[in-house]
Amino acid sequence: MKATFPQMGNIYIAAKALFEGLGIEYVIPPKCSKTDLDIGSLHSPEEICLPFKLMIGNYIHAIEKGADTIILAGSCGPCRFGEYCELQMNLLKSMGYNMNFIVIDYPKDIGMMELHRRIHKISSESKKNTIQKINALLNALKVLNLMDEIEETAHMYAGFERNKGECKNLLIECRKDTLECDNAYSMIKIMNQYKQKLNHLSVDINKNPLKIAIIGEIYTIIEPYSNFYIEEKLMDYGVSSSRKLTPSWWVKNAALSPLKINSVKIRKNAKKYIPIGIGGHAVECIGEAVTASKNGFDGAIQILPMGCMPEIVSKAILPTISKDLDFPVMSLIVDDMDGEAGYITRMEAFIDLLERRRKNALSGC
Ligand code: SF4
Secondary structure (H helix, E strand, O other), X not given: OEEEOOOOOOHHHHHHHHHHHHXXXXXXXXXXXXXHHHHHHHHOOOOOOHHHHHHHHHHHHHHHOOOOEEEEEOOOOOOOHHHXXXXXXXXXXXXXXXXXXXXXXXXXXXXXXXXXXXHHHHHOOOOOOHHHHHHHHHHHHHHHHHHHHHHHHHHHHOOOEOOOOHHHHHHHHHHHHHHHOOOHHHHHHXXXXXXXXXXXXXXXXXXXXXXXXXXXXXXXXXXXXXXXXHHHHHHHOOOEEEOOOOHHHHHHHHHHHHHOOOOHHHHHHHOOOOOOOOOOOHHHHHHHHHHHHHOOOOEEEEEEEOOOHHHHHHHHHHHHHHHHHOOOEEEEEEOXXXXXXXXXXXXXXXXXXXXXXXXHHHHOO
16 A cells, blocks of 8 residues: 545644554655646646645645555545545546545544554554554644644744734744654654744734734635645734644544534534534634624624535524624635735735724724
């Protein structure tokens, strides 16, 4: 087996830790780019959403480097994500690539037995003993958690830093140095060092930066190429941001979902506006908006791909939340990635609006 997986934020770092630990050959696809989108757009159904197109580009690049097995997280729908695996399999077949697909799905959808069977399909390729395999998995989870933790701290501290750009640079260096390690233990060591560095960063606690929550469709908020690197741009503007939907959140949420104790606070906060799940992460998007407002954030930015079914519903609900809670929310629709200038203008206008609201509140207007 030569495994690969779609690019999505920092997942490639944890995947490296896992495959190195298991001793399974793997290919990390190049970071998402215009080439991926062009390849994906050329071969994908026209009306399919952006993540699908970028993933196809990732696969083709990985196949060119010898990958024969694609591992991806799945869902039984009801949005298009439920069809991704089948559609992608058929599409690659029609292009002449006969790939193995292993879909890691929620146990509530496929059952524990089936999940176990799929995980076994991967682990049986490893020559390591059971203890080493368990350690490989635990270490990969540790890497995933640490990376998300470091990223979250850097995004929040960016608004308080004394030396402009320090948080962003630390984050970039952390990813680079971690990726250069050839085993999970050194990755964890390096990440802990960066965590310490971040915690000792020179910050001005008297600053009161704008705080913006990033909400919306999980792929487009996590994969920076698909959102024009919004979190990095907010760091450049000296804005603190927070995004609760992360790869480690997804793992935790999936593990707790059979017991129905997953994301309790988010679901509780969303209930008034969206009482049932409609696919994707619409409930989480709404719950996060309400939570951010309660937690004193200045506003939220919803990011969604064009035609995303669950997020169109969230987008229709968000103005009501805005009105009820006096909480500004801006929705940004991403698709062909051509309109970066317009996207930045809207983001800057939103930041201006939030700053003006603050000033008006202080002056009692
Ligand atoms: S959540 Fe939206 S973007 Fe993601 S697969 Fe479903 S429809 Fe497509």
